[in-house]
Amino acid sequence: MGQSESGHASRDFETRSDACSGEQSVVPLDVVEEILLNLPAHQVVQVCQLVCHEWKELVDSAAHWRERCKREGLQPYDASRPPEDWRLFYFLSNFRRNLLMNSRADDGLQGWEMVQNGGNRWATERNRKPFPDNTVTTCFVTSNGLCSKEQLIDLKKEGYSDAFMDQLQPHIKISDWYTRLSDYGSRYQLSVELLDQEKNPVSTYHPYKVVFQQGDDYPWCQMTYVFKNYGPGVRFIRFTHGGSGMWITNSSVEICPAAERLRCTKPNLLKNPSALDGLRGWKIVSSGGDCWVIEENRKPIPDTVTKCFVTSYKLCLKQQLIDLNKEGYSDTFMDQVQPRIKISDWYSPSSLSGSKYQICVELLDQRKNPIKTFQPEKVIFSFGNSEPWCQMSHVFKNYGPGVRFIRFTHGGNDTQFWKGHYGIRVTNSSVVIYPADESFCLANRNLLKNPSAQEGLQGWEIVKDGGDRWLTVENWRTFPVTKCFVTSYGLCLKEQLIDLKKEGYSDALMDQQQPHIKISDWYASLSGCGSEYQIRVELLDEKKKPISTFQPEKVFFQQGTIYPWRQMFHVFRNYGPGVRFIRFTHGGKDTKFQKGQHGIQVTNSSVEIYSTD
Template identity: 35%
Template sequence: MDFWKLKRNGGDGWCVGDLPEDCAYDFGDDNVTKYFATSFELCQKKQVIDLLAEGFSPEDLDAQPAVTVKDHYSGLGCCGCIYKLKVRLLNENKEVLQEFKPEPVTLDPDQDDMSWRQVSHTFSDYGPGLRFISFEHGGKDTKWWKGHYGVRVTGSSVTIETTQASPARNLLKNPSGNDASPEQSCDSEMPRDDPECYASTEESSDSDIYSDDLECFFISDQNFSQGMGCNLYSDSEESTVFDEQMEFWEVIRNGGDGWGVGDLPEDCGFGDDKVTKYFATSFELCLKKQVIDLLAEGFSPEDLDAQPAVTVKDYYRGLDCCGCIYKLTVRLLNENKEVLREFKPETVTLDPDHDNNTMSWRQMSHTFSDYGSGLRFISFEHGGKDTKWWKGRYGVRVTGSSVTIETMQASPARNLLKNIDGNGASPESSDESLESKRNGGDAQNLNIPGRNLLKNPAGAEQLELWKLKRNGGDGWCVGDLPEDCAYDFGDDKVTKYFATSFELCQKKQVIDLLAEGYTPDYLDAQPPVTVKDYYSGLGCCGCIYKLTVRLLDKKKKVIQEFKPEPVTLDPDHDDMSWRQVSHTFSDYGPGLRFISFKHGGKDTKWWKGHYGVRVTGSSVTIGAPRQQEA
């Protein structure tokens, strides 16, 4: 990114990518080998050319030579994008003599050609006094996809035709990313907190800033939040504990600077000593969600079909320096996750100039009743943002959330939500405790039918617990599955996926069934073993998917194998959305002790990055032996 000043570095920021021969869209100039790519929030970069420093004389410039600007931009076949350009001729005081600012261009892969396009303009008759030229361009994607799916730009140029014998030369430095240092490639993150990443206040009145979905100008004083009583963790602290603090929550929206967790000191009290932290939102919408599986929590279908009262409570507040917005949606769902009943109060806006108790905790409460039979899941989603677009976390705070069900059982109603205040798992809701409850408290009863024996099946722990057999190309990576993902997965519990690259990527787990609690007698009875896997591609690139599952004896010799033919997906002919592959092993004989599960693939176009097959939601489950079924 040498020579460019980053005016906006939104989303995952600017990056530089290669233009290989087999790039989806040929640029047409062998001298241009790289491009700049934008992300899901506005990215803009700028150069101001000092014409006198470039060797032009005042006399030449005052003769008003033709100034020609060119830029090239393209999109991806899987995601729409927005492109913006602004070029200004400036005098010695950097006042505008003439401006070229075309309307922003929106490209839609469903309707538009996404290959490289040129925009060109020649300035003339702009009067004497030209001394500087300001060139600014950029854009974003239209789907808010994590990564760099926004507009690509390259091959930019600014040339001046003078009467000199020398040919016109490009006055822009590093117009195509060829001067980018290795650490600023597409595989690296740009510094998002650098002040240069944000527009200067002198341009804050620009009409080209999107007010709906892009960042505005923020207070940069890092000491602004001091003295408020409730201090958030620093960025460095958050980066090390964020996963634990957000445990059990699916982050639906993580806008602005994202969710954070803060402490509740005595002077910012909640009124419940057990609640010691809170979740804080930022300048763009932040939403988080839990879906409670009531059968897994120990409720019987009979209890649930009796329509017990379901009570939800949530607590929220704002800051006395900044307004905020609070949102809540709670849904009762049947076994197909269809909505039986919904509680979605009007969005609450708190304004410290008019609401005297903005800083005080407020309770939102509702009790569901008479909702009919069939309740099996409860979805709880809440969050919000601030109202002033301030950098940091000045949005609504939430904590102490609860979902309780009053049944006929003697035990008191318990909160079914996990990690209600950012402390992570509480002792009574730890994995070990829950597993014990679900198994009737018997540690030997681990062989309950239907339990997924694969660890980290959907990337929640990145690549932990998987053995990487092949890590070709740019290797395995993990991506998010937001609501607006190109292909909806259909299971709210699965929020991430594994992605492959341009050379073969394969990963593997070997499950030790005795270590999982199964007895030799149980396994020798040949219970059915069901494997499932989900895979998908991208709308812009073909991919290959591979799967091999083996049942192994105690010496890890193969008893039975499931190895379907590799699947090749072509976006020109195939539906690239999520597909399931499933197989049930039976009649495999005694001796089963291990299960080997291996899957992966690659793309078909050798594109740098991660355009290969995606996999997620894998499972290996063991049912009850036939005699137990009988």
């Protein structure tokens, strides 16, 4: 019976393989499917499905694209409403993009329709205020008369079918950045409409106008909104913004069919980066003079690094070749997502001798031919130099498809040709891969709960509740929030403790990437009473002991003076490994001891984690 079953299976497979090539194949279809899953998606669609009927069935199956989504961390927001077309869902999730043209004024006013062009009309200028994204260099400028402009997005032309929009109803994320000109008062307004086929509104976001008083100095502010559960029928999006005396830039409209991409928190891809295992894991390319050696590190370095590699009086080079497939990064992931590849290396001269440092990092294709190379000029230290540890860093972006290996080579030598080991020292090298798009976990989401008093005091731990205690009230001043927290005549403090691991930020991500941690808090005094404001933010280790602290001097306001809302701002950088919690504490009091709530007001607080580049 076993022979009969085996013979039947053989004949059945031979029939299938004949349909493909006329010859008997020895590759089962489940193996073929696994091969297809490890090929770039565009190759599977454009080439593989044309091989034979069986392969086409595999490529066309929902199971194939559902599995691709699973492996790459692409899942619907609502698991109870799976997409009707998993292939469409896959490609749209991977190619999430800004649907607005010329959103940063790089091409003047091209792509925008002028609705109102008051005063001296719309113009574009270089950005002269610090912006969270240093790639934003230009902005749109309104005049003293009302200026507004708009874009109409045709979703079908952008590749979003009627069925996709109606059945999946993906989130639609809106973002716009604005700030006032410093010369006079100004006003900002925004309107975003989801429209049906006849261009009638299905859903609208139209916040109140933001008015800035003359003389106030504000940083760049962000207006954001996400359309959800808006119902069927959306075919167009109309985005309109403007004002008077405003700078505007970096606007965006994004369709977000998938939840955040799985976090790529794989640790350093280099083995033995800090000489703890001697020279193990490294290929010695050149070992001149008295060869490479390992020594104890005797200089301070921003990490718990105790050892380093030391070169001699002739050129010493070592390298590692990283196989991305073996490290778990599929061809599809590298080609479709093109994650950022961050390089870091620490180097220092000997205090007795001159020395030279060099590095070369190459992104290689399947045949190990370079696609992209980072090879800065050699760094030369003079005789008697006592420089501290220096960091060489680089981020590869937009390098194109085909990257399969990374070759990391570094080293140097002593320039005085002294016998022994007086050349350059290197240690703490790293190669880290992380996704580049905004769906990555470093996506500037606020980690504080109830930051603007919308839910009373919920989410906050009251540390001190002096006088007549904390209270929440309506905000009556110009500001893009409607409520705020108010203190009393005795000291009032409240805090939140953020558990980074529970928020999805792994130990590996925090230690290896050390992403920037941005703190923001807005505060204002009541005009009838003097007041005091204070803030303290601490980065804590596993035992909740401080690693780094931001605690500026207290801010005092005089009685009888009207002050606008002010922002307290700080970014933690290079804070070292071990951060597991963030404690945010703020508050203040009324300095005139008046009964009731006449102390400092606070609102719109935020703690955001974002990429370092």
